[in-house]
Amino acid sequence: MSKTTDSSKTAKSKRGAFPRKGFRIFGLGLQDFIRYFFGGNAALAIVMLVLICIFLAMEAVWFFPQHHHEYRIYRQAGQEYVDLIGAEIDAHTRLGSSVNIAYLAEVNESSKREDRLINALMQVETAVENRTERLTERLEDARELIEELPEEIEDAKDDAEELAELQADLIKAQKEEQEFAPQWRKAAAEALELPEVWDFGVNVVKLTDNEKETIKEAALMAEPGFETEHPFFAALSEESKQKKEVARERLVAFKAAVDELRGAASPMKTLHGELRTIAMENREVLDKFETAPARLEALLEGIEATKDPEERKRKEEMAAAVVIETPDYVALTKPIYESQSKHAELIVPFVETVKTGWEKLPEVNSLETKAGRAKMRTAVSDYENFLRSTEHATKAIPEWRHDRPMSKVKTVLAFFVGKEWVTNSSWHEFYGLLPLLSGSLCISVVAMVLAVPFSVAAAVYVNQLAWWREQNFIKPALEFIQAIPSVVLGFFGILVLGTALRNLSHIESLSWVPGFPMSERLNMLTAGILLAFMAVPTIFTLAEDALNNVPKAFTEASLALGASRLQTIFRVVMPTAVSGIIAAILLGFGRIIGETMVVLLVAGNKIQIPDFSAGIGVFTQPAHTMTGIIAQELGEVDKGSLHWRALFMVGMILFVISLSINFAAQRILKKLHQSY
Amino acid sequence: MKKTTAILAMMALALATSQAEDKIVIKGSDTLGAKMVPQQAEVYKQAGNDVSFEIAAEGSSTAFTSLLSGTADIGMSSRNIKDSEKDEFTAKGMEIQEWTAGFDMIAVIVNEKSSIKELTTEQVEKIFTGDITDWSEVGGAAGEISVYTRNTSSGTYKSFQEMAMNKRDYGSSTQKMAGNEQIAAEVAKNPNGIGYVGLAYSENDGIKPVKVDGVKLSPKNAKEYPISRTLFFYTIKGKLSPAAEKFLKWATSDKEGMEIVEKVGFIKP
Numbered sequence: 012m013s014k015t016t017d018s019s020k021t022a023k024s025k026r027g028a029f030p031r032k033g034f035r036i037f038g039l040g041l042q043d044f045i046r047y048f049f050g051g052n053a054a055l056a057i058v059m060l061v062l063i064c065i066f067l068a069m070e071a072v073w074f075f076p077q078h079h080h081e082y083r084i085y086r087q088a089g090q091e092y093v094d095l096i097g098a099e100i101d102a103h104t105r106l107g108s109s110v111n112i113a114y115l116a117e118v119n120e121s122s123k124r125e126d127r128l129i130n131a132l133m134q135v136e137t138a139v140e141n142r143t144e145r146l147t148e149r150l151e152d153a154r155e156l157i158e159e160l161p162e163e164i165e166d167a168k169d170d171a172e173e174l175a176e177l178q179a180d181l182i183k184a185q186k187e188e189q190e191f192a193p194q195w196r197k198a199a200a201e202a203l204e205l206p207e208v209w210d211f212g213v214n215v216v217k218l219t220d221n222e223k224e225t226i227k228e229a230a231l232m233a234e235p236g237f238e239t240e241h242p243f244f245a246a247l248s249e250e251s252k253q254k255k256e257v258a259r260e261r262l263v264a265f266k267a268a269v270d271e272l273r274g275a276a277s278p279m280k281t282l283h284g285e286l287r288t289i290a291m292e293n294r295e296v297l298d299k300f301e302t303a304p305a306r307l308e309a310l311l312e313g314i315e316a317t318k319d320p321e322e323r324k325r326k327e328e329m330a331a332a333v334v335i336e337t338p339d340y341v342a343l344t345k346p347i348y349e350s351q352s353k354h355a356e357l358i359v360p361f362v363e364t365v366k367t368g369w370e371k372l373p374e375v376n377s378l379e380t381k382a383g384r385a386k387m388r389t390a391v392s393d394y395e396n397f398l399r400s401t402e403h404a405t406k407a408i409p410e411w412r413h414d415r416p417m418s419k420v421k422t423v424l425a426f427f428v429g430k431e432w433v434t435n436s437s438w439h440e441f442y443g444l445l446p447l448l449s450g451s452l453c454i455s456v457v458a459m460v461l462a463v464p465f466s467v468a469a470a471v472y473v474n475q476l477a478w479w480r481e482q483n484f485i486k487p488a489l490e491f492i493q494a495i496p497s498v499v500l501g502f503f504g505i506l507v508l509g510t511a512l513r514n515l516s517h518i519e520s521l522s523w524v525p526g527f528p529m530s531e532r533l534n535m536l537t538a539g540i541l542l543a544f545m546a547v548p549t550i551f552t553l554a555e556d557a558l559n560n561v562p563k564a565f566t567e568a569s570l571a572l573g574a575s576r577l578q579t580i581f582r583v584v585m586p587t588a589v590s591g592i593i594a595a596i597l598l599g600f601g602r603i604i605g606e607t608m609v610v611l612l613v614a615g616n617k618i619q620i621p622d623f624s625a626g627i628g629v630f631t632q633p634a635h636t637m638t639g640i641i642a643q644e645l646g647e648v649d650k651g652s653l654h655w656r657a658l659f660m661v662g663m664i665l666f667v668i669s670l671s672i673n674f675a676a677q678r679i680l681k682k683l684h685q686s687y
Numbered sequence: 688m689k690k691t692t693a694i695l696a697m698m699a700l701a702l703a704t705s706q707a708e709d710k711i712v713i714k715g716s717d718t719l720g721a722k723m724v725p726q727q728a729e730v731y732k733q734a735g736n737d738v739s740f741e742i743a744a745e746g747s748s749t750a751f752t753s754l755l756s757g758t759a760d761i762g763m764s765s766r767n768i769k770d771s772e773k774d775e776f777t778a779k780g781m782e783i784q785e786w787t788a789g790f791d792m793i794a795v796i797v798n799e800k801s802s803i804k805e806l807t808t809e810q811v812e813k814i815f816t817g818d819i820t821d822w823s824e825v826g827g828a829a830g831e832i833s834v835y836t837r838n839t840s841s842g843t844y845k846s847f848q849e850m851a852m853n854k855r856d857y858g859s860s861t862q863k864m865a866g867n868e869q870i871a872a873e874v875a876k877n878p879n880g881i882g883y884v885g886l887a888y889s890e891n892d893g894i895k896p897v898k899v900d901g902v903k904l905s906p907k908n909a910k911e912y913p914i915s916r917t918l919f920f921y922t923i924k925g926k927l928s929p930a931a932e933k934f935l936k937w938a939t940s941d942k943e944g945m946e947i948v949e950k951v952g953f954i955k956p
C-alpha cells in the first residue's frame with residue numbers, strides 16, 4: 012500500500028519537475044506526438060512488409076493452377092506429341108551441325124594461308140567502304156547510270172523528248188563520275204592510313220609489310236561500280252579454290268557420310284512440319300474455347316452498360332454468336348494419332364541411316380585440325396543424345412494420349428526444375444526456373460569468391476593493424492563505394508570493364524586461362540566482378556564491426572602472454588569474431604543476389620543453363636538472372652496472365668532466398684552476442 | 688411554331704449527320720494502331736481538320752470483320768487480305784480497296800569485320816533458332832555465332848519471329864538485349880555477332896546490314912526485301928465518307944503524314 016503512494020508521489024514530483032507546457036490536443040503534448048509519430052512509422056513499416064508478402068503470395072499462388080491448365084491444353088492440342096518428334100529432330104540437327112562444322116574445318120584448313128590474306132583484304136575493303144560511304148554510293152549510282160543509259164537511249168530513239176532527257180541524264184552522270192572518282196581515290200587512300208582499318212579484332216591477322224602494301228593496292232583497285240580484282244588476289248582466290256577442291260576430293264568419303272547423316276531426317280522433318288501446323292491450329296481452337304466464357308461475360312456487361320437500343324441489339328447479336336461449345340478433342344487429335352504408325356515406320360530407317368552415316372565418319376584423332384577434333388568430340392555426345400532422344404520418343408509416342416490427366420506434381424516440377432524459359436511464343440510458353448536460378452547463383456559465386464577475401468582482409472587490416480590515419484582514410488573510402496548508383500556501375504561494366512576483359516582474354520599468352528578467349532564482353536565474370544565491388548562495403552563494414560566487438564581484454568591478454576600481433580589476430584580475434592564475419596558474408600550474399608541493374612546490363616541475358624562442361628571457363632559465358640528477368644519482362648506483360656504470375660513466382664523465390672539469408676545472418680549474430 | 692420546330696428538327700438532323708460524317712472509325716492491326724495511326728490522327732486534328740477519331744487496335748483480322756459489319760470506316764492491316772476474307776466481301780456485294788500505309792523492314796546486321804555479306808532467309812531462320820551455330824556453316828570464317836535479339840516483350844521480337852523464323856522459337860543461346868541500340872553496340876564489338884535492328888539503326892558504327900536472299904537493305908527495296916511487310920489501310924469502295932477519304936489521302940501521301948510514318952520507324956509508301 013505504502014509502495015503505491017510512493018510511486019504516485021514520484022510521478023507527481025516528476026510532473027512538477029517537467030511542467031507540461033505548450034499546446035495540447037486531446038490531452039497530448041508535442042512530445043507525445045513525436046513519440047507516436049516514430050512508433051507509428053515503425054508500425055507502418057511492418058504493415059507494409061506484411062502487405063508486400065501478402066501481395067506477392069496472392070499473385071504468385073495462382074501461378075501453379077494456371078500453369079497446370081496451360082500444360083493440359085498443351086497436351087490436348089497434341090503439341091506435347093509434336094514436341095516429342097521435335098526433340099528427335101533437334102538432337103539430329105545438332106549432331107548434323109557438329110559433324111558438318113568438323114568437316115568444314117578440315118576443308119578450310121587446306122587453304123588457311125590464302126584465306127587469311129583474302130579475309131584481311133575483305134575486312135580492309137569493308138572498312139574503307141564504310142569510311143567513304145557517301146562517295147561510294149554516289150559513284151556507284153553514277154557508274155550504274157553510265158552503263159544503263161546508252162541502252163535506254165537506244166530504245167527511246169523515237170521519242171525526242173525522252174531522248175533529250177536521257178541524254179542529259181547521261182551527261183550529268185558522266186560529269187559526276189569524273190568528279191567523284193578522284194575524290195573517292197583520295198578518301199580511300201586517306202582511310203587506308205588509319206590504324207583502325209588494320210585492326211582485325213578477334214580474328215587476329217598478322218601481316219608482313221609486303222602483304223600490307225599489296226592489300227592497300229588491291230583495296231584501291233576495288234573502286235565502287237567496278238568488278239576489277241588485283242591480280243595477286245585473283246590468283247590467291249583461285250589458289251584457295253583449288254586447294255579446297257583438292258581437300259574436298261580427299262575428304263569425299265567424309266562429306267558423303269555427313270550428307271548421309273544429315274539427309275536422314277528429311278522424311279521425319281516433313282512429318283513434323285505437318286503435325287506442327289495441325290497442333291498449332293488445334294491450340295488456336297482450344298485457346299478460343301478457353302477464352303470464350305470471358306468474352307461472353309464482357310459482352311453481357313457491355314449490354315448492361317449500353318442504353319442505345321440499336322447498339323444494344325447489335326451487342327446482343329454478338330453475344331449470341333459467341334459459341335461456348337466444347338471442342339471435339341478426338342477429331343482434333345485424330346491426325347496426330349494417325350501419324351503414330353507413320354512415325355513408327357519412319358523412325359527405324361531414320362536411326363539406321365544416321366547410324367551407318369555415323370560409322371562412316373572418320374575417327375576423332377584422324378582429323379588434322381584442332382577445331383575439327385573438338386567439334387567431332389562434341390558430335391560424339393550429340394550422337395549419344397540423339398540415340399537417347401529417339402529411344403525416348405519411340406517409347407513415348409505409341410503410349411501418348413491427349414486425354415491422360417496431367418500430373419500436378421509434374422507441372423509444379425516443370426517450374427522448379429524446368430530447363431527452358433520460353434515466353435511470347437507462337438507455340439507454347441515454358442516457364443522453367445533453372446536457367447535463371449543457375450545464372451543468379453553462378454554470378455553470386457564469382458562475386459563472393461572475389462569479394463570475401465578482399466573485404467575480410469581489409470576489415471582485419473583496418474581494425475587490427477592499420478595506423479589511425481590509414482583507418483581514417485580506408486574506412487570512408489570503402490564505404491563510399493556504396494554511394495555509386497548501380498546503373499552507373501552497369502554502364503562502366505559495359506563500356507570499360509567488359510571491353511577491357513575481353514581484349515585481355517584475346518592476348519595469346521593468356522589463352523591457357525580457363526574460359527579465355529571470351530567471345531562475349533557481357534558475361535557472368537564481368538557481372539560478378541562488378542557485384543563483388545558492390546558487396547565489398549557491406550561485408551567490410553559488418554566484418555569490421557564484428558572485429559570491433561571483440562573485447563579489448565582478449566587482445567591484451569594474448570599480447571601479455573607473449574603472442575605476436577599476427578598470432579593474436581589469427582588465434583584470438585578472428586575465432587572470436589567468426590560468427591560476425593560469417594553473418595557479414597551472408598548479408599553480402601543477400602546484397603549480391605538481389606542486385607538487378609548491374610546484372611540486367613552486364614550479364615548478357617542468355618536464358619540457358621550455363622554449360623558446366625567448360626569447367627571454370629563456365630563463368631565467361633553469358634547468363635540471365637532472376638532479378639534481371641523480372642526487370643526485363645514485367646513492364647510489358649498482361650496483368651494476370653500466366654507470364655505475369657510466373658514472374659511473380661520468380662520474385663517470390665527471390666524473396667524467400669533473401670529472407671532466409673537474413674534470418675540465418677541474424678541467428679548467427681545472436682549467437683555471437685551470447686558467447687560473451 | 689410549326690416553322691421553328693421544323694427548323695429545329697432540321698438543325699438537329701444536320702448536326703447529327705455532320706457529326707456522323709466527321710467521326711472516323713479505324714480498326715485493325717496493332718502494329719499500325721499502336722503508334723503510327725494515333726499520332727497521325729492527332730497531327731491531322733491539329734492541322735485544323737474538324738474530325739474525331741475512334742481507333743481500336745486489336746489485330747489485323749479485326750480490320751476485315753469490322754469493315755464487313757460496317758462498324759469501321761477504315762481497316763488497318765499488317766498483312767494482305769486473305770482470299771477467304773475477300774470472298775466474304777464479294778458475297779455481300781462489296782468491293783475492297785487497298786491503300787499502302789507504309790513498309791516495315793528489319794535489318795539483319797553483322798559485325799563490319801565479318802566475312803559474311805549475304806544470307807538466305809533459311810539461313811537467318813536457322814541461325815536465330817540455333818540450328819546453325821558456326822559461321823563456317825554459312826560460308827564464313829570459322830567461329831561460334833553470337834546471336835543478339837530484342838527481349839521477349841518487344842514487338843519486333845515477335846514480328847521478326849513471324850517474318851524471318853517461320854514462327855519458330857528463338858534458340859536458347861540467344862542473348863536478349865534491351866533495345867536496338869544495345870544490339871547494334873554488341874554486334875559492333877563482337878566479330879562473331881549477328882542481330883536485327885530497325886532500319887534507323889542499320890547504319891551505326893561497326894556494323895553492316897547483310898543482304899537477305901540477295902536483296903540489299905534499303906528503303907528502295909522495301910517490296911523485295913524478305914524481312915519486310917507492307918502495312919495496309921483497307922476501305923470499302925463507294926462506302927467511304929469524304930472525311931475518311933480526305934484523312935486517308937493525307938495519311939498516305941501528305942508530307943506531314945509521311946513524317947510520322949518515318950518517325951515511328953516505318954518506311955513511307
